[in-house]
Amino acid sequence: MFNIKVNPRKAKQNQDLQSLSKEELIDRVQQLESHVIQLRNLLKPKSVPDKHEMKQKAFDHKKYAKRHVLLQVAYVGWDYAGFVVQEHTEKTIEAEVFKALEKTRLLESRETSNYHRCGRTDKGVSSFGQAISIDLRSNLSEGKGVFIPDGHQAKVGNTVEIDYVGILNKVLPPEIRMIAWAPINQSLSARFDCRQRTYHYYFPKANLNIERMRVASQSLIGEHDFRNLCKMDVGNGVIKFDRRIMDIQIEAIDDDKTNSYSMIRLKLIGQAFLWHQVRCIVAILFLIGQGKEETTIIQELLDVERNPRKPQYGMASEIPLNLFTCTYSDDDCQWIYDAESLRYVISGYQTLWAENSIKATMIKEMLNSLEGLLDDKIESQLKGLVYGVEPKTYLPLMERQKCESLEERIHVYAKRQRIEVIETDANCP
Structure with missing residues (x-):
């Protein structure tokens, strides 16, 4: 018996374009468009620094110790291309966070910051409780997480830490x-x-x-294969x-x-989640709630022995999804809140709430x-929350066309040289 080990690797640069599928060609075109955007950004004339910037002294991080900290990051991600930094756009949450960290001189560089993120939220997804672990500049010379790198010297005698959140x-x-x-x-990692x-998903x-939906959802609790x-x-392996x-x-x-x-x-509470797992779960629960599928359909989908191939269906929208909390051991993490910073955050988010609530109220009046x-009564509020064209005649999930099985997909990616498959003896460590 053999286990399959998959090592992702980039496709050959000189791969024959005629051998690619339509989807791969589209992907290739999008990659090239991204590179064009990058090159245009590089060729943009750099702005001339003003006199204040020219006179500003370089910040000396070696005069400070560092501190390993967790930061709780909240964001409304509807207009962002996801959390993680991407090559083709600067409009990501992570890019903005690092701009702020660099502007406030809280870190020297991302490469030396021992950085980890807890969740990798996609385009349009929001969060109240995203967490990142990172080494930041510290005013202290000792304390939990404080360390003095080689060549650095700490600020001796300081007892008040930098106001990371407020700054x-x-x-x-x-x-x-x-x-x-x-x-x-x-040693603590926000991810590992x-x-x-905990994810929240909101819907009318x-x-x-x-x-x-409640009855059907109970089948999800426990450990299952969610392919x-x-x-x-x-x-990606x-x-x-x-x-x-x-739960x-x-x-x-x-x-x-x-x-x-x-x-x-x-x-939805879990230890870790797969790509688009929550949105797929919500889409199936919508079908159950609409009476289009039986409550037992989730059990059928979780039975990968009998159903190794996923039926084709549209995912639920990303807009209502929120990574609400990332939980750590109390021994590892004791969050520090500042009243003044909380007032500032509440005031800002109240402004966002007012703008969106006014729009919703106006449309509701109309x-x-x-x-x-x-x-007659029209109840079509869910139409925009599930991707795909709604057919005139509903076709049950298990009668639909199926996607490739895991084994078939591994074979296809290996054949296209997107991944490398290494067969190893299951008895070997």
């Missing part, structure tokens, strides 16, 4: 805010030491049977899809639980007037 919030875009910070041991991650009740409830990222869901709750946020406009929150002209 960063003054230079970050209004959609991105630091909520808290915590001193941590140098996270105990659990519309015509959904929430109780059916049929995610997007398989084989091209992901071939194991076992994940553990600790799932579907509750009404509004007092009026019968109104089709009332908002519902799905709360809908009230329109609906008063009809005798």
